Amino acid sequence: MQQLEANQQDPTLENIVLLADRNTSVQQWSRPTVRLYRSAILFHIENQRIAGIISSEDAAKFEKLLKSLKGRPGRSERTSAKKAKHANELAIKRLAEKLDSSRSTVAVLAKRLFLSSVMVGLRPAEWFSAQLDDDKLVVKNGKSTNGRGTGEYRTIDLRTPVLMIDRQKIKFIENTLSIIQAASSPDKSNAELMTDIRQVVRRCGITSGGRNITIYTARHQFSANMKAAGLSKREIANLMGHASPNTASTHYGRGVSGHQSFRQRKAPGVVMENRT
Structure with a gap:
């Protein structure tokens, strides 16, 4: 494919992919920027393939090029x-x-x-608005703007077999929500409280695979567990509140890191409720 100048061409899918390739090749984009754009473009490619606008062969060609992009270290x-x-x-x-x-x-x-997030995969900040209703966790998506989320809210049925959450764990999550409410104070914002939580986890100095465990590691582990259990990309995206089914597969924990209890069983699919 010939390199094209973005300002001289219509913004076709091919031109967008070529622009990403060019900006990465000359190291104009950092690796985090490449990951951000790659995820968005892959989502668009999948939508166009499903709609029949592009062929599966072209989609595979674009995806291969995008996944080869690295960017400069930042x-x-x-x-x-x-x-x-x-x-x-x-x-x-x-x-x-x-x-x-x-x-x-x-x-x-x-x-x-941390323990609750390993069970259900919420972003840390999402816990402050989450509510438990008849064993269903109603979550306000942390990233629901610009088409990045699966609607404004998602509902996770804690009784779904793949999650392996029993009554004791549901009670644990319920108590976690109560403690969050008790910890909320007019004198300290939720953001400040989250900063304190991140710091205390970091100070523990626990590592995994030579890397530091953070409060967000729990969400990564949830993703790894769901992959190990055999869920599809779309099912995992729905559980985690991602619009793109490729986000978790690209940026989150791998199935090989799933806990043994999830690797031992290939669970049935998950039915999710997402709403605006």
């Missing part, structure tokens, strides 16, 4: 490279023990938030 790339995208059972146990012995006022909440 500061955020170096930072994210140090963060764990999975946490095995032993690492989670060690983190819980560290938080149990911590004197931080948010240690209990940090522990519950």
